[in-house]
Amino acid sequence: LIALEIFLGSLTIFIGALRFWILRHRRRTTAELISDFLFLFTICVSTGNVTLVCYKLFDEIEIRKKYQGFMAEGLLFAPKYLKITYIMGAIYITELTTMKGAFIAFYWGLFQGIDSRRKYSLHVVSVIVIMWFIAAMGIYLFWATPISINCVVATKSALSSLAVNCVGSWLNIFTDLLIMGLPLLIISSLRLRRPEKLALVFIFCMGGLSIAASVSRFTILYPYIKQPPLTTKTIHVLELWGTVEVAAAVIAFSLPSLRVLY
Secondary structure (H helix, E strand, C coil): CHHHHHHHHHHHHHHHHHHHHHCCCCCCCHHHHHHHHHHHHHHHHHHHHHHHHHHHHHHHHHHHHHCCHHHHHHHHCCHHHHHHHHHHHHHHHHHHHHHHHHHHHHHHHHCCCCCHHHHHHHHHHHHHHHHHHHHHHHHHHHCCCCHHHHHCCHHHCHHHCHHHHHHHHHHHHHHHHHHHHHHHHCHHHCCCCHHHHHHHHHHHHCCHHHHHHHHHHHHHHHHHHHCCCCCHHHHHHHHHHHHHHHHHHHHHHHHHHHHHHC
16 A cells, blocks of 8 residues: 555646646746646645655554554544544545646646637636635534544544535535536637647546546445545545546646657
C-alpha cells in the first residue's frame, strides 16, 4: 500500500512537471496562468496528503509489530491518528476543488470570443462548483460538533458517516460531469479539421478517468461505510482511492498538453 501511494504521488508530480516543461516557452493568458496556479497547488497539496498517508502507514507497521488484534486497532484510532485523518479529509476536498478550478479556468480561456449563451453555461458551472465546495466542506467539518469530537470518537466522525460520504461523492461526480461537458459546447466553433476535432473530443472526454475513479471509490467504499464501526481497512480504502482520483484528474488535465508526445 505504501509503494502504491508513493507510485501514484510520484506519477502525479512527474505528469505535472512534464506538462509544465512542454509548455515552458508558451505565452499564457490570464486564464491559463490561473489554471496553472490551481493545477500546481493541487499537485503540492496532493503530495502533502500522500506524505501524511505514508507517515500513518509506517506508524501502523510499527504498531502492528508490537501489538495484535483489537489492541493494535485501538492504538491506530488514537486521537493523534484521528486528527491526521480528519485533516486529510479536508485536504482531499480542497484538492478536488482546486483541480476542478484548474479545468474551469482553462475553459475560460477557450471560451474567449464565444457567444454569450455558451459563456453563460460556464458561469453556471463555476457557481455550482463553488457551491459544491462550500457545501462539501461545511458538511464535512460540522457534521459532528464540536469539531474536536472527530479527533476523539471515530464512530461519530464525518468519515464514518454514510450520509456524508454519499452526498459528497455524488455531488463530486455531478460537478465532474458538468465540467467534462463544457468543451463539447465549443468544439463545433473551433476551426479544426474533422479528425482534429474528434481527437480533441477524445482528449477532453478522458476527463472521465477522474469520474471513473470517483465512482469506483464510492462503489468500493460503500459496503465498508454501510456497516460500522470504522476500521483501518476502511480508512485505507478512502485514502488510496482519494489518491487515485486526484492522479486521474491530473493525467486528464495534462492530456491536451501531452498530445505532442503521441
